[in-house]
Structures are given as C-alpha cells and as structure tokens.
Amino acid sequence: QGGGHKQRYRVIDFRRDKDGIPAVVERLEYDPNRSANIALLCYADGERRYVLAPKGVRAGADLQSGVSAPIKSGNALPLRNIPLGTSVHAIELKPGKGAQLAR
Numbered sequence: 001q002g003g004g005h006k007q008r009y010r011v012i013d014f015r016r017d018k019d020g021i022p023a024v025v026e027r028l029e030y031d032p033n034r035s036a037n038i039a040l041l042c043y044a045d046g047e048r049r050y051v052l053a054p055k056g057v058r059a060g061a062d063l064q065s066g067v068s069a070p071i072k073s074g075n076a077l078p079l080r081n082i083p084l085g086t087s088v089h090a091i092e093l094k095p096g097k098g099a100q101l102a103r
Contacts, residue, residue: 007032013041013049014090014098016076019066021045025074027059036103039074052090052103 010031023041026048031038039053041063057063057074065076071086078095082088090099 005032009033010038010050012038013051014100014103015096016051016065016090016099017096018043018047018049020064020068023063025057025059025061025063028053028057052099054089055087 021043023043026040026042029038029040037053038050039057040048040050042048054074061074063074067078067081069075069077089102091101092098093100
C-alpha cells in the first residue's frame with residue numbers, strides 16, 4: 001500500500017575538503033530525503049557540489065572552506081579557529097571523516 005512518491009537521491013558533500021577554493025551558492029533546493037534544505041555550490045574550478053544549507057545563506061553568497069576562511073555563516077573551518085558563541089552545524093568527530101553531528 002502506498003510507497004510514496006519516487007525520490008531522486010542527492011549526494012551531499014559532508015567533508016567540505018576543497019580548502020582555499022572559493023564557491024558561490026548557485027541555488028537553494030528542497031531535498032525530499034532530509035528535513036534541511038540543500039545548497040548547490042559552484043566552485044571556481046567549475047565543480048558543483050551539494051551541501052546542507054546553513055541558516056542565513058542566500059543564492060549568490062560566496063563561501064569558502066579551510067583554515068584561512070573568514071568567520072561567516074556557511075564557511076567551513078576547524079573548531080579551534082571559531083570563536084566562542086558562534087553558531088555551528090555539521091561538526092566532524094574526527095578530522096577529515098565528514099560531518100556527523102548537528103547535521
């Protein structure tokens with residue numbers, strides 16, 4: 001009985017390992033496989049990846065990952081570089097393993 005509507009699975013980049021390469025949010029999308037919206041990032045080298053859309057990020061926003069990334073919503077950097085009181089999401093338990101907490 002039922003079975004629901006057919007869903008296409010979108011592969012999400014939980015690692016955010018393209019350090020130092022700037023990306024632009026191309027669009028925000030609804031994902032039927034999860035409760036969070038997703039953002040399609042277009043990197044400067046032409047690659048596109050889906051990530052979980054952080055609160056406050058809009059289409060056209062510039063995002064970065066890595067140690068030298070500025071502190072702003074949507075950027076991915078090590079916890080030791082983030083000041084106390086800053087909102088965080090998608091936390092890795094082990095470096096390089098991918099986000100496992102607060103996804």
